[in-house]
Amino acid sequence: MDQPKGPSIATVIPVLNEVKHIESCLNALLHQTVSHESHMIIVMDGGSTDGTQERVQQLIERSKASSSPRLEIYDNPGMTVAHARNLSLDYLPDSVEYIIELIGHSTVESDHIEQRLKAWKVSENKAGRELAGVGCRVVKRTGELKGTEHWIEGCLASPFGHSDGQFSQFNENGPTQIPAFVMHRRSAIESVGGWDERFITSQDSELSMRLLDAGHALYRHPEPTVSMVKRTRLQQWWRMGHRYGFWRTKVLLKHPKRAQITEFLPLLGLFLMVSLFVSGQAMWWAPVPIYLAVLLIEGVRHCLQTRNISSVFGVPICLVMLHTSFTIGLADGLVRKGRSPKDRN
Missing domain, CATH: 3.90.550.10 (Spore Coat Polysaccharide Biosynthesis Protein SpsA; Chain A)
Known part of the structure; x- marks a missing residue:
């Protein structure tokens, strides 16, 4: 033909x-x-x-x-x-x-x-x-x-x-x-x-x-x-993280075998702190400064690469926002239906 x-x-x-x-x-x-x-x-x-x-x-x-x-x-x-x-x-x-x-x-x-x-x-x-x-x-x-x-x-x-x-x-x-x-x-x-x-x-x-x-x-x-x-704005960034987490849950509900452990690391970190606290560990809060120190290193690394001094603190802020909003979105996806995104508004 x-x-x-x-x-x-x-x-x-x-x-x-x-x-x-x-x-x-x-x-x-x-x-x-x-x-x-x-x-x-x-x-x-x-x-x-x-x-x-x-x-x-x-x-x-x-x-x-x-x-x-x-x-x-x-x-x-x-x-x-x-x-x-x-x-x-x-x-x-x-x-x-x-x-x-x-x-x-x-x-x-x-x-x-x-x-x-x-x-x-x-x-x-x-x-x-x-x-x-x-x-x-x-x-x-x-x-x-x-x-x-x-x-x-x-x-x-x-x-x-x-x-x-x-x-x-x-x-x-x-x-x-x-x-x-x-x-x-x-x-x-x-x-x-x-x-x-x-x-x-x-x-x-x-x-x-x-x-x-x-x-x-x-x-x-x-x-x-x-x-x-x-x-271009932190509000948009937060909304995007939430949206990606929300719809990631919807995808995993349909294709559960495609889950990746890295997507749940912030949530696992929270569970670790709670378990340490409940078990009476005096250093239950230790994961927080370790986490923040790692993110600060990422900010310094990006600053050295781009010569943008504000990245020292800006990159860690964006990482915390992404991890938090994505994790909240994952949970939200279990209980709510989707709607049109607003993170480009």
Whole structure:
């Protein structure tokens, strides 16, 4: 059977009020080193009220006057990322074999798709046809970081500030359970029924688990990178930690075998202190200064790396906030239903 004519790769971008970032995101994708005919871009808008839709329409009109990839925008009535990605499958031409996940507050290098294809080839040589997706490495946004952005970057760069998921910093190509910003094989996504729309957050992690359970392979490669704008205020940071913990519980309730001990270390530390206190140990409080000393070392380390003196205390503050909010979120996920996130507001 002849291969359908049209682009073989599609980048799908769910957005909601991303007018500050969407232009740089799309401009990076519109000027890639691969043939413009091999790639298309679909923006799924969840009801933006800040001018995002109008900005995308302007870019669509501008792209028509040059040799650019197809750029299209559609409404996403469901509003969530899972709804957007599932709905986008209906708009993709039959020629599309691979789907790249991005978000509106991210940017990529001009050879990003070329690097994606190389990463796929290398990974497929190892995994074979079972390969369902290849993730990439997430890096800090371009430009000078301001204020608490330094602290948050330092927190995420710390081994105490991330698991082996979205913000993991790695140097080798290999299998993984939770790849970030994945390029999926379309047929693999469709074979497991797409994204679970009950998940407002962690929908990509949940999909990865179903793909693995179905016998597919997931890899990651350090060469393709995505530059992501992260939170800029401590209030946003707290809300994000809570949201990630909340939805992590929802994922684990569905896929309990995917639990990792590192996710529960703050809670285990609390239980340790309580048990020491109940048993009458005079030094029951000792874990607290040890914990704070370790976090302070992380702050000093990041300060030496970045020459940002405020990181000495800022990074430990962000780590404490992350550990606390994530743990509260884990517990909250046991008793409450989910709702739309507010940590980007």
